[in-house]
Amino acid sequence: MLTGAGLAILLLASSVINYVISERATELFNTRRAMAREMAVLDQLMHVQKPAAEALNGVLEQVVRESKGTLAWAQMVDREGAVIARSYTAAAPAFTVDYVASRIRERRPVFAVRDTSAGKVVVEAFAIRLPSYTPVASYKSVALKTGPGNMAFVELASFANAGLLAWPVRWTLILGVTTGCALLGALIVLAVRFRAHLSARRVERQMEIASQVQRGLLPAADSSPRDFEVAAEWRPASNVSGDFYDAFDLPQPGAAFVVGDVSGKDVPAAMLASLIQGTAHASDWTRSAADHNAATEQLNRLLCERASQERFASLFWGYFDTPTGLLHYVNCGHCAPLLFRPRSKSILRLSDGGPVLGLLPRARFEQGAERLEQGDLLVLYSDGVIEAANAAGEEFGEHRLIAAVESGMHEEPSHIRDRILRAVREFTGSDVLVDDQTLLAIRYTGESAGVLESQAA
Numbered sequence: 001m002l003t004g005a006g007l008a009i010l011l012l013a014s015s016v017i018n019y020v021i022s023e024r025a026t027e028l029f030n031t032r033r034a035m036a037r038e039m040a041v042l043d044q045l046m047h048v049q050k051p052a053a054e055a056l057n058g059v060l061e062q063v064v065r066e067s068k069g070t071l072a073w074a075q076m077v078d079r080e081g082a083v084i085a086r087s088y089t090a091a092a093p094a095f096t097v098d099y100v101a102s103r104i105r106e107r108r109p110v111f112a113v114r115d116t117s118a119g120k121v122v123v124e125a126f127a128i129r130l131p132s133y134t135p136v137a138s139y140k141s142v143a144l145k146t147g148p149g150n151m152a153f154v155e156l157a158s159f160a161n162a163g164l165l166a167w168p169v170r171w172t173l174i175l176g177v178t179t180g181c182a183l184l185g186a187l188i189v190l191a192v193r194f195r196a197h198l199s200a201r202r203v204e205r206q207m208e209i210a211s212q213v214q215r216g217l218l219p220a221a222d223s224s225p226r227d228f229e230v231a232a233e234w235r236p237a238s239n240v241s242g243d244f245y246d247a248f249d250l251p252q253p254g255a256a257f258v259v260g261d262v263s264g265k266d267v268p269a270a271m272l273a274s275l276i277q278g279t280a281h282a283s284d285w286t287r288s289a290a291d292h293n294a295a296t297e298q299l300n301r302l303l304c305e306r307a308s309q310e311r312f313a314s315l316f317w318g319y320f321d322t323p324t325g326l327l328h329y330v331n332c333g334h335c336a337p338l339l340f341r342p343r344s345k346s347i348l349r350l351s352d353g354g355p356v357l358g359l360l361p362r363a364r365f366e367q368g369a370e371r372l373e374q375g376d377l378l379v380l381y382s383d384g385v386i387e388a389a390n391a392a393g394e395e396f397g398e399h400r401l402i403a404a405v406e407s408g409m410h411e412e413p414s415h416i417r418d419r420i421l422r423a424v425r426e427f428t429g430s431d432v433l434v435d436d437q438t439l440l441a442i443r444y445t446g447e448s449a450g451v452l453e454s455q456a457a
Contacts, residue, residue: 009184027160031122032111035158038067039126042074042154046128056085060154064089072121072157076128091116093155094123100153114157123157211239214270217277219247225255227322227446231413233421235384235437242269242313243382243436244277250286253322257442259380260315261334265436272303272311276357286319289328289367296330296354296365303358312358316350316380322446326369327378332357335386338402339370340377342409347402377416378442379405384435385420388428396427405441413441 042063045051051059060074064087075086081097083090094112103110104127111124215234224230230247242262249255258280262269276299285295296317303313316337318329331337333356336349352368372378381401388396404423405416417439425431 028111028113028122031158031160032109032124034070035122035124035156036126038063038071038074038156038158039128039154041066042156043128053084057087060085061087063087067158070158072116072118072159074154074156076154091157094157095125095155097153100125100127104153113160118159120160121157122160123155125153125155128154208239211236214240214244214274217274218245223247225249225320226253227444228255228320229413229443229445230440231417231442232440233417233438235433236265237384237433237436238265240267240270241265241436241438242273243384243438244273245380245438245440246277246280247440247442248281250319252286254286254320255322256280256286256317256319257378257380257440258315258317259334259337259382259438259440260313260317261382261384261436261438262313263311268311272307272313276303276313276315280317285317286328289369292319292328292330292367293365296332296357297363300332300357300363300365301361304361307358312356314356314383316353318350320372320444325371325446325448327372328367328369330354330365330367332365335381335383337381338379338398338405339372340379340405340409341373342375342377343373372444372446374444374446374448375410376444377405377409377413378440378444379416379420380438380440380442382436382438384433384437385424385439387435388424388437389434390428396424400427413443417441 042059045059045063049055049059056076060076064071064074071087073087073090075083075090075093077093077097077100078084081093083093091114094114095110100110103125109124111122114121114123218234219230219232225247226249228247232245232247234241234243234245236243242264244258244260244262246258247255258277260273260276262272262276279295279299283295283298285292296315299315303311313332314334315332316329316334318327320327327339327350329337329350329352331351331353333354336351339348339350341348348370350368350370352366354365355363379401386396386398386401400423401420404420408416408419411419420439420441421437424437
């Protein structure tokens with residue numbers, strides 16, 4: 001990148017330098033061409049007016065005056081370097097006679113650029129043939145030392161004439177400057193975007209790590225608590241998710257099931273989800289209904305105090321007590337899990353509990369309970385499943401979820417899980433998720449309530 005910037009600056013500098021050189025060369029060329037025209041006028045006057053030596057000053061002054069400001073001065077120099085005729089504004093001679101003679105013999109121009117109080121001037125010496133009718137002596141021996149007897153030189157000084165540069169030169173400057181600026185600008189943009197790219201890559205890497213950590217907090221895909229078969233699917237809409245779930249054995253005979261949804265899908269939502277999931281493992285909420293309600297209220301107050309106001313969470317957490325065969329639960333504003341009972345061909349919605357967590361500091365929660373029979377199926381899910389919409393904006397809905405379950409009620413939980421998710425994809429016509437989706441199909445395989453009571457007796 002530094003090399004590219006250097007090349008861009010070099011291209012800009014080269015374009016400007018070439019333009020300046022071309023401008024000066026054009027200025028010098030135009031000025032010398034104008035002086036050549038004035039010299040032709042002087043030569044014509046010398047042969048038309050045939051001035052005597054004492055009239056040469058007037059002739060030179062006439063040439064300067066009629067140039068209309070082009071010439072600064074004019075003067076004629078003899079073989080000794082003395083000025084024998086001059087216009088009123090002439091300065092000291094710029095060249096020696098020997099230098100002029102040698103350059104003329106070599107057919108090379110004699111000119112130089114001088115700075116004066118009136119501005120920059122170009123001084124050039126021209127050889128002139130004196131009128132042949134007049135003896136050379138009458139011009140005070142002005143002939144060049146090595147030239148014909150009637151030859152002298154005239155020194156003309158002209159103000160610099162910039163004129164206009166040819167279009168190719170200007171086009172080269174425009175093209176070079178534009179290319180250099182474009183290259184430099186592109187490199188600057190690239191440098192800025194490259195830093196943004198590196199920053200984005202770091203954020204992306206951090207998101208990948210956060211996703212790996214969050215996935216690591218979930219139970220293994222093939223793990224199931226005692227007396228249950230669990231098939232779960234956790235599908236985040238982005239790298240991290242506000243959805244979470246858990247299923248684990250309790251120290252006392254039984255199992256716990258947790259599913260929740262934190263508002264949002266970004267990193268703060270994932271952090272809050274991890275906090276709630278950790279609380280489900282750390283607190284003693286499975287000892288009694290009173291402990292369960294108290295733990296829920298404590299978690300709600302914690303989220304109200306520590307989480308931002310726009311962050312809230314829905315939560316369903318329940319535990320199964322093996323000796324009694326009861327599933328105790330508190331539903332905190334979550335989608336009501338569905339309990340399918342094949343024997344009675346009934347469906348129960350587990351909705352007892354209270355509002356979502358994190359909005360009402362003084363909210364109260366009440367535990368609900370349902371008895372499980374062998375073969376019962378519990379379906380836990382987040383709103384990303386039933387609120388998945390098709391192109392027309394219609395949501396999948398709870399009724400389609402129930403239909404997907406009932407079409408294969410007695411199959412393995414993994415097959416039921418896959419059937420529901422397949423039905424959602426077919427309904428929406430897309431695999432792209434708008435919201436996180438979490439789904440658990442849980443089959444109770446333990447003894448029925450009557451058997452448990454007889455064993456306890």
